[in-house]
Amino acid sequence: DIQMTQSPSSLSASVGDRVTITCRASQSISDYLNWYQQKPGKAPKLLIYATSRLQSGVPSRFSGSGSGTDFTLTISSLQPEDFATYCCQQNINTPYTFGQGTTLEIK
Amino acid sequence: QVQLQESGPGLVKPSETLSLTCSVSGGSISDYYLSWIRQPPGKGLEWIGYIYYSGSTSYNPSLTSRVTISVDTSKKQFSLKLSSVTAADTAVYYCARQLSGHYYFDYWGQGTPVTVSS
Numbered sequence: 001d002i003q004m005t006q007s008p009s010s011l012s013a014s015v016g017d018r019v020t021i022t023c024r025a026s027q028s029i030s031d032y033l034n035w036y037q038q039k040p041g042k043a044p045k046l047l048i049y050a051t052s053r054l055q056s057g058v059p060s061r062f063s064g065s066g067s068g069t070d071f072t073l074t075i076s077s078l079q080p081e082d083f084a085t086y087c088c089q090q091n092i093n094t095p096y097t098f099g100q101g102t103t104l105e106i107k
Numbered sequence: 108q109v110q111l112q113e114s115g116p117g118l119v120k121p122s123e124t125l126s127l128t129c130s131v132s133g134g135s136i137s138d139y140y141l142s143w144i145r146q147p148p149g150k151g152l153e154w155i156g157y158i159y160y161s162g163s164t165s166y167n168p169s170l171t172s173r174v175t176i177s178v179d180t181s182k183k184q185f186s187l188k189l190s191s192v193t194a195a196d197t198a199v200y201y202c203a204r205q206l207s208g209h210y211y212f213d214y215w216g217q218g219t220p221v222t223v224s225s
């Protein structure tokens with residue numbers, strides 16, 4: 001199985017801050033990397049697919065980059081509604097695997 | 108607008124079989140891969156397996172001996188059966204759509220919590 005490791009596991013930030021979350025795959029996954037946002041009691045929501053492609057309706061302050069084994073999710077200017085848990089996921093091989101999540105909290 | 112809705116018992120006894128259904132509305136299910144994904148309390152997401160609308164399946168090796176995913180195309184329903192459950196199977200269970208040729212889950216059900224307890 002491909003292991004996905006995120007860092008940090010939690011992060012405190014303020015509205016307006018720029019934040020970056022990192023995801024590392026245990027082997028190369030090309031650009032088959034997706035990012036999801038999950039709020040308490042809700043299903044995950046697709047933010048970015050194929051490393052850097054913004055899902056329809058997702059604000060442009062979200063961006064993704066990387067390739068191979070190292071990937072990042074960046075939020076350019078945090079908004080109150082962005083405080084949530086973010087997780088990465090690889091779709092190149094089954095079993096599809098997810099990172100353990102990064103919880104973004106209000107400072 | 109595509110909608111996925113999970114349904115099934117919220118409480119299952121140990122050693123019994125967990126059975127859930129995912130009903131799809133708002134479009135055809137042709138060209139669909141439908142995955143089941145679960146999230147134990149306070150933990151991350153685990154992919155259980157998928158079924159293509161034609162019936163071909165792929166399961167997580169960690170669960171393959173206990174999992175069966177099936178589809179009823181006439182009803183636009185997908186089913187998950189997980190046998191011999193234990194407390195470790197307690198989780199919120201989601202169904203999620205992946206279109207053929209698209210390598211991401213773009214639509215998710217709202218999730219249904221399942222507790223394994225006697």
